[in-house]
Amino acid sequence: MYTETPTTGTTAPVRASERAYRQLRGEILDGLLAPGTGLLEVEQAARIGVSRTPLRAAIARLIADGLVAGRTGRGFMVTEMSVDRIGELYEVRRALEEHAARIAAERRDPAVFEALRTQFLAAPELLRHGKAGLRRYYELIDEFDLALDVAVANPFLVGALAGVRTHLARIRRLARDNPDRLRSAAAEHLLIVDAVLAGDSSLAAHATHVHLHQSLTSVLATLRGSSAVPADPSPPPR
Amino acid sequence: MYTETPTTGTTAPVRASERAYRQLRGEILDGLLAPGTGLLEVEQAARIGVSRTPLRAAIARLIADGLVAGRTGRGFMVTEMSVDRIGELYEVRRALEEHAARIAAERRDPAVFEALRTQFLAAPELLRHGKAGLRRYYELIDEFDLALDVAVANPFLVGALAGVRTHLARIRRLARDNPDRLRSAAAEHLLIVDAVLAGDSSLAAHATHVHLHQSLTSVLATLRGSSAVPADPSPPPR
DNA sequence: CATGTGATTTGTGTATACAGAAACCCCAAC
DNA sequence: GTTGGGGTTTCTGTATACACAAATCACATG
Numbered sequence: 001m002y003t004e005t006p007t008t009g010t011t012a013p014v015r016a017s018e019r020a021y022r023q024l025r026g027e028i029l030d031g032l033l034a035p036g037t038g039l040l041e042v043e044q045a046a047r048i049g050v051s052r053t054p055l056r057a058a059i060a061r062l063i064a065d066g067l068v069a070g071r072t073g074r075g076f077m078v079t080e081m082s083v084d085r086i087g088e089l090y091e092v093r094r095a096l097e098e099h100a101a102r103i104a105a106e107r108r109d110p111a112v113f114e115a116l117r118t119q120f121l122a123a124p125e126l127l128r129h130g131k132a133g134l135r136r137y138y139e140l141i142d143e144f145d146l147a148l149d150v151a152v153a154n155p156f157l158v159g160a161l162a163g164v165r166t167h168l169a170r171i172r173r174l175a176r177d178n179p180d181r182l183r184s185a186a187a188e189h190l191l192i193v194d195a196v197l198a199g200d201s202s203l204a205a206h207a208t209h210v211h212l213h214q215s216l217t218s219v220l221a222t223l224r225g226s227s228a229v230p231a232d233p234s235p236p237p238r
Numbered sequence: 239m240y241t242e243t244p245t246t247g248t249t250a251p252v253r254a255s256e257r258a259y260r261q262l263r264g265e266i267l268d269g270l271l272a273p274g275t276g277l278l279e280v281e282q283a284a285r286i287g288v289s290r291t292p293l294r295a296a297i298a299r300l301i302a303d304g305l306v307a308g309r310t311g312r313g314f315m316v317t318e319m320s321v322d323r324i325g326e327l328y329e330v331r332r333a334l335e336e337h338a339a340r341i342a343a344e345r346r347d348p349a350v351f352e353a354l355r356t357q358f359l360a361a362p363e364l365l366r367h368g369k370a371g372l373r374r375y376y377e378l379i380d381e382f383d384l385a386l387d388v389a390v391a392n393p394f395l396v397g398a399l400a401g402v403r404t405h406l407a408r409i410r411r412l413a414r415d416n417p418d419r420l421r422s423a424a425a426e427h428l429l430i431v432d433a434v435l436a437g438d439s440s441l442a443a444h445a446t447h448v449h450l451h452q453s454l455t456s457v458l459a460t461l462r463g464s465s466a467v468p469a470d471p472s473p474p475p476r
Numbered sequence: 477c478a479t480g481t482g483a484t485t486t487g488t489g490t491a492t493a494c495a496g497a498a499a500c501c502c503c504a505a506c
Numbered sequence: 507g508t509t510g511g512g513g514t515t516t517c518t519g520t521a522t523a524c525a526c527a528a529a530t531c532a533c534a535t536g
Contacts, residue, residue, distance in 0.1 A: 016490065041518070051491045052518090053291070060295060064302030066397070074499070074517070088392040095337035095395070096330075103329070154326040156405075157333070159304070160398055167394075254520065279488070289521045290488090312487070312529070 017054035021061050024048070028067050028078055029169045035080040038071065065166055081170055083223060089171070090216045093164045094209060097148075100161060101192060101208040104151035105201035112147050113197045119143075120193055123186035127179055137182060144189060151196070175222040188214060255292035259299050262286070266305050266316055267407045273318040277306070303404055319408055321461060327409070328454045331402045332447060335386075338399060339430060339446040342389035343439035350385050351435045357381075358431055361424035365417055375420060382427060389434070413460040426452060 024044070027033045045055040059076055062068040071077045119140055126133045126140075145165065149158045177185075188211035195203035262282070265271045283293040297314060300306040306314050357378050364371045364378075383403065387396045415423070426449035433442035 040516095042516090053490055053492090056518095057294070057298060057489095060298040061302070064299070066394075085393075088394050091337070091341070091392055092334075092394045092398055095333050096398075099329070099333035154329055155323075156304075156326050156330045156402075160330055160334075160401070163398075164394075278486095280486090291520055291522090294488095295519095309488085 015054065016050040017057040020044075020048050020050050020055050020058035024058055024062060025065070025067065028062070029166075029173065031170070031173055033078050035078050037078045038075050039068070039077065040075045065163065067166070081167070081174070083220065086171055086219065086223075087216070089164065089167050090212060093168070094212050096157065096161050096164060097212065098205040098208045100148050100152050100157060101196065101204040102201040103154070103157075104148050105196045105199050105204040107153060108147075108151040108196050108199075110197060112150070113193050116140075116144055116147055117190065117193045117197060120186055120190040123189075124183050127182055127186070134182075137186075141189075144193070171219060174226075175219040177218070178222075181218045184214065185211070253292065254288040255295040258282075258286050258288050258293050258296035262296055262300060263303070263305060266300070267404070267411065269408070269411055271316050273316050275316045276313050277315065278313045303401065305404070319405070319412070321458065324409055324457065324461075325454070327402065327405050328450060331406070332450050334395065334399050334402060335450065336443040336446045338386050338390050338395060339434065339442040340439040341392070341395075342386050343434045343437050343442040345391060346385075346389040346434050346437075348435060350388070351431050354378075354382055354385055355428065355431045355435060358424055358428040361427075362421050365420055365424070372420075375424075379427075382431070409457060412464075413457045415456070416460075419456045422452065423449070 024033070033039070041052050041055060041059070045052045048055065059068060063070060063076070067079060068076050069079050123137060123140065126137050129136075145161075149161065152158065188207065192204055192207045192211060195201075195207050262271070271277070279290050279293060279297070283290045286293065297306060301308060301314070305317060307317050308314065361375060361378065364375050367374075383399075387399065390396065426445065429445045430442055430449060433439075433445050
């Protein structure tokens, strides 16, 4: 089924299953598809504009991601995200990121982390520039994560971290960070970068621990205020 | 309404996709489908006796498991397992299992680990009883893993550990443990159990570190002897 | 003899039709 | 009013047919 007009060459052959996956994943991460939402194959296939076959492939990937759970009887369900679940996620995140920081300190490319250091030094200034500055800040975090991935150079570890970050994106959406917290976070990141740069693996790991502790504390405090997330709603995923 | 079920009860409605998944996964873990083997949908579907649709669902799950890699043009491929890859796997394993041991020491049910302790004490004796004893020993390891999973009570962490253990099963098959190593391993496990039992989370983590170090050393030594695994054959998975 | 180009083959990606099973609903019986 | 049962509906699971893309091979040409 080709609805594409034969324009100038670059007709990227995006598979229907890929489109469905990206759209559903995006909608789940953005909260458009609320946790607990029951979804039906036919209905979603029609909505997205693909047939059931590629849609099922997309669902399979989302289940592997832990974003949706197969429902025993009817359809499938967007997984819930409770306070308990957030705590558990951070537990795994600590294990993986502390280890990653430790390894990165041993294997890092100094030039990359020098560049990051400069940028994190400028971050507080960045946060005074409204929405654009905020977006730039989040890009910086992404660069930091990427630099860590490259430094650890371990596909298994990087893959596990990617899984954690997926769920983290959902949480970040719920707990809109306030500027004060972001300024502190930048300082914490700076310390991690410095430790990695100095090759101090122990400090890198412990600084990561501190950062994640502060992050979790902040998230939980925000959620306690808004109560946008149930305390303990559902059985665990998978 | 009763559809004619002449046999006694257990007519489990096993989905075709589930059968295909289990068979392929089993064959990969057992090494019947060697790493690097190129597989074709039609050919595998015919072999297993299902149509392409459920087979593709099975493949999707195997890709998520990291056991097969997406196609490079034609078909899909059983992922390779090099010495480098084994080292990387153990790196993640250390991160997760050390953390799990630490947590387990804080949340464990003493009765469960008391029972494990008794069994690990008897393990050396077990290993003198040939093949049956060996199987029992591996069952004991499984029980230990399960006890840890229950103790940590964290779906994310347990899920990540399950992923690691999947790949570990492939390695274990390559590096047939020798009795001496197993006896040492039993002693190392005993120390971990003792630490968990005592609620000594630091010792539990460090004893796990020691155990994994010895395990990796032994695996690498075995492989260096047999050279059943390439040194650095392929691009990383995913 | 090497190399480029076109036809053929082969395999995946997608749509759709069909069958079985589970949930829903209505109605009757207690 | 509640509960149990049977019919209906609806959705998933599977098979299959078709379309497009890529790799292979043959053949011609330099």
